[in-house]
Amino acid sequence: MGYIRAYYEQIVKLQESEWAFIAGHFHKKVYAKNEIITQHGDTEEFLSFIESGLVRFYIPDDEYGYTFNFGFEKEFTCAYDSFLTQTPSEYEMQALTETVVWQISYDDLQKIYSHTNVGNHLGRFASEKLFLAKSKRELSLLKLTAKERYLKLFTEQPEMLKRVPLKYIASYIGITPQALSRIRRQIN
Structure with missing residues (x-):
């Protein structure tokens, strides 16, 4: 969990009580190589921080599907649109290697937002980072x-x-x- 704290502290210094509250809501999970993390049509339940491994985002279709993103170590990842709206995902996430993540549920993340000032700040930072990466990719495909x-x-x-x-x-x-x-x- 030290990687998550280091990630957060790039943004804002955490008080021990804030960190203890936040850390208490994360749980470790290991995905096997090629295991599907989020299935097409399922609602994303967890925001995950990748401790180790590699994740592929893709739209299932033919032999390989349409790959549109990857998640690497020391990054938060999930089917973010499904997570935010709590609606079925239009795509899948797959562990390309054995992948160790720390996960927090949608409900637990809402608790962090409502019980800590730093939680909202961190959530906004993560959302802005995801938006900027998505915009950059779209412009690259167009230009x-x-x-x-x-x-x-x-x-x-x-x-x-x-x-x-x-x-x-x-x-x-x-x-x-x-x-x-x-x-x-x-x-x-």
């Missing part, structure tokens, strides 16, 4: 070519290229695995 999107990953998210299978990278940048192979050959 850049597939090759430019792939090259941008080298500078902005090199960890993704090291850890995520190429078939999911291709889907993430909006192309087929074959098209990604052609781009990689052009670059080399």
